Amino acid sequence: MNKLNEILSTIDGHIGGSEWFVFLLLGTGIFFTIYLKFPQFRYLKHSLRIVRGKFDKEGDVGDTSHFQALTTALSGTVGTGNIAGVALAIHLGGPAALFWMLVTAALGMTTKFVEVTLSHKYREKAADGTIAGGPMYFMKKRLNIPLKNNKILKTGTLLGGLFAVATILSSFGTGNLPQINSISNSLFETFGINHMVSGGILAVLLGLVIVGGIKRIANVTSKLVPLMAIVYFIGALAVITYNYDNIIPSIAAIFGDVFSGSAAVGGFLGGSIAFAFNRGVNRGLFSNEAGQGSAPIAHAAARAHEPVSEGLVALLEPFIDTIIICTLTGLVLLSSGVWTEKHQNLFQETDIVVLDGTYSEADQNDVDQLHNYLVGKADLTMFNNVLEVQNGEIIDQPTILHARSVAEEIRVLLGNQPYSGQIKVTDGKIDRSPESPNPKDLALEGKSLMHSAPLTTIAFTKSWFGDYGKYIVSIGLLMFAFSTAISWSYYGGRAVTYLFGVKAEVWYRVVYVIGFFLASFTDTTIIWTLSGITIALMTIPNLIGILSLSKEMKSEVKLFWVEYGKRFPDEKVPKG
Structure with missing residues (x-):
């Protein structure tokens, strides 16, 4: 499995984890922002009016309201990325990473506006009478290339099929297996609830929700999303106001370090x-899913006679998901100061690096060398030898990095007891090869920086709530992750309908619920890696599609504002 994970990681590194992929996403957002004359700013107030139903017409076709489509799509994007992703971005890039997340979200608002508009325009009615839509439909209808002698090059059909397959895989890799794994781990750590118990109960609840299709899903998410937003907002605001003297310095660091890097x-x-830049853009893009093509599947079901009106509703998603919620999380982390503090924790082996020699944080020259190594500007010599351990203490310990920091007060454990013996280290990593003499249950603990959800959990305890703040993160993670699983079941189900017809969707739901339960107590590391690949395989055809239809998009926008002006003659209407 480790070998397979390495292969998948290599593939992901050349696709979703590569620089060209980030620039493709950003470039698309920049292009449409300029081409459509900054719609994310000019149209924002109109988006709010439409989501309240002010532009609706009697007889509009669809399965959900604008608000329900918005909350369903938001429940798919607002999730672990808002809790863990922001913490990881700041951990890797410093406060300036949050600035680039916000810039990315502003560009993503336009990308989301475009992809939802085009998907809504080319939606279809499925055999069971429900609305089916998404990027695969506009690809199939608009991206095939006519040739001579009435022949057709079915590029759009091929891209649509690729997108649909990737959506099904991503529904498991993004919205299902890792989400319940995060939930069950969090509930076990916070409340001591057995993984199988939490997985079983939530699997039953998930099945009861998704068996009702989009209407029941929309009813649940329209209530769950506002509730979870309120709970998270209260907890975040408590931390920020409790550390009010750090608010201005935190904001200054976000913007002040953009062109200098974080010291x-x-x-x-x-x-x-x-x-x-890299971490901020990367986390921003995957937080709001702008360009991925997932949200258009939910928005295609909305009742609307004008595709652009639904695109304007979708424009609000990155604003809410990233600019509001991620900024709150960022200010919690920065104002509380936990992102620069070392905390007692059990080390993750993937974050451990054993250096050859010792480095002191009191020596500026050593700090500079470590900094250059961590940001990829220089190499350091890795430890290649055996560490001697007595009663949990490493004899003549070299510098050990954990979570990109110099680890302190390190203890070596075996079955939660102090270990005595040797640890073989190869190229700075604990050797886990089949021939290695290292015990399988060997573990290290100590003080170091932390990242992702554990760091956010600690930050939420730095308020008047004290240790009770961690429950807000656990409950928030539960609601965020569970709602994400609900929405992605719909995305995957619509992709199954596109490929195999409506009757196949019931079998997909059964497998989806079973997978959800099994992942509550099994390792999903390889699933996260596969998820990165499938997200890229969704995004690339979607971006190709919307870029190919840029002229059609501009034309749709102009037609929309003509009708909008007729409906509201007293209101100043933007020029398309």
Whole structure:
């Protein structure tokens, strides 16, 4: 399995994890922002009016209201990325990474506007009478290329099929297996609930929701999303106001470090401009899913006679998901100061690096060397030898990095007991090869920086709520992740309908619920890696499609504002 994971990681590194993929996503957002004359700013107030139903017509076709479509799509994007993704971005790139997340969200608002509009325009009515839509439909209808002698090059059909297959795989890799795994781990750590118990109960609840199709899904998400947003907002606001004296310095760091990089502070060894940009853009894009093509599947079901009106509703998603919620999380992390502090934790082996020699954080020259290594500007010599351990203590310990910080007070454990013996280290990593003498249950603990959801959990305890703040993160993670699983079941189901017809969707739902239960107590590391690949395989055809139809999009926008002006003659209407 480790070998397979390495192969998948290599593939992902050349697709979703590569620089060209990030620039393709950003470039698409920049192009449409300029081409459509900054719709994310000019049209925002009209989006709010439409989501309240002010533009609706009697007889509009669809299965959900604008608000229900918005909350269904938001429930798919607002999830672990808002809790863990922001913490990871700041951990890797410093406060400036949050700035680039916000820039990415602003561009993503336009991308989302375009992809939803085009998908809504080419939606269809399925055999069971429900509305089916998404990028695969406009690809099939508009991207095939006519040839001579009445022949057709079915490029659109091929891209649509690729997108649909990737959506099915991504529904498991993004919205299902990792989500319940995160939920069950969080509930076990916080409340001591057995993984199988939480998985079984939530699997039953999931089945009861998704068996009702989009109408029941929309009813649940329209209530769950506002509730979880309120709970999270209260907890975040408590931390920020409790640490009110750090608010201005935090905001200054977000914007002040953009062109200088973040200096070393506390246990944080500094971040470069390039690292902040890369991590901020990467986490921003995958937080709001702009360009991925998932949200258009939910919005296609909305009751609307004008595709652009639904596109305007979707424009609000990155604003809510990233600009509001991710900014709240970022300010919680920065104002509380936990992102620069070392905390007692059990080390993750993937985050451990054993260096050859010792480096001191009190020595600026050593700090500079470590900083350059972590941001990829220089190499350091890795430890290749055996560590001697006595009663949990490493004899003549070299510098060990964990979570990109110098680890302190390290203890070596075997079955939760102090370990005595040797640890073989190869190229700076604990050797886990089949021939290695290292015990399988060997573990290290100590003080180091933390990242992802555990870091956000600690940050939420830095308020008047104290340790009770961690329950807000656990409950928020539960609601965020569960709602994500609900929405992605719909996305995958519509992709199954596109490929195999409506009757196949019931079997997909059965497998989806079973997979949800099994993942509550099994390792999903390989699923996260596969998810990165499938997300890229969804995104690339979708971006090709919307870029190919840019002229049609501009024409749709102009026609929409003509009708909008007739409906509201007293209101100033933007020029398309």
